[in-house]
Amino acid sequence: MNPADLEQLMGRAQAAQSKLAELQQQLATRRIEGSAGGGMVTAVATGALRILEIRIEPSLLASGDREMIQDLTAAAVNAALTNAQNLVQEEIQRASAGMALPNLSDLFRPGGGD
DSSP states (O other), X not given: OOHHHHHHHHHHHHHHHHXXXXXXXXXXXXXXXXXXXXXXXXXXXXXXXXXXXXXXXXXXXXXXXXXXXXXXXXXXXXXXXXXXHHHHHHHHHHHHTTOOOTTGGGGGSTTTTO
């Protein structure tokens, strides 16, 4: 590969990296919900896969069924994280269309790109 081709390739890689860093920042501000128990428990996650909020219907709390509350909370959190991961994948695919750079989604997994 001649130096001009290498320089062009490096420039495209830097542009792609910049675009993906911007996308990562935008996704971190997005709020994605997941729920369980017919909406009795709702979890809100970010595109950075962080849980922001958990809402539990008062009637479920009043039931005092600790095990059900725990199970539904875990299910809602998992649903929110799955929905957030799906959103991230879709946005990465959209942003990377036309960029011949493999495994870009690895950069958005926890610990990815480090």
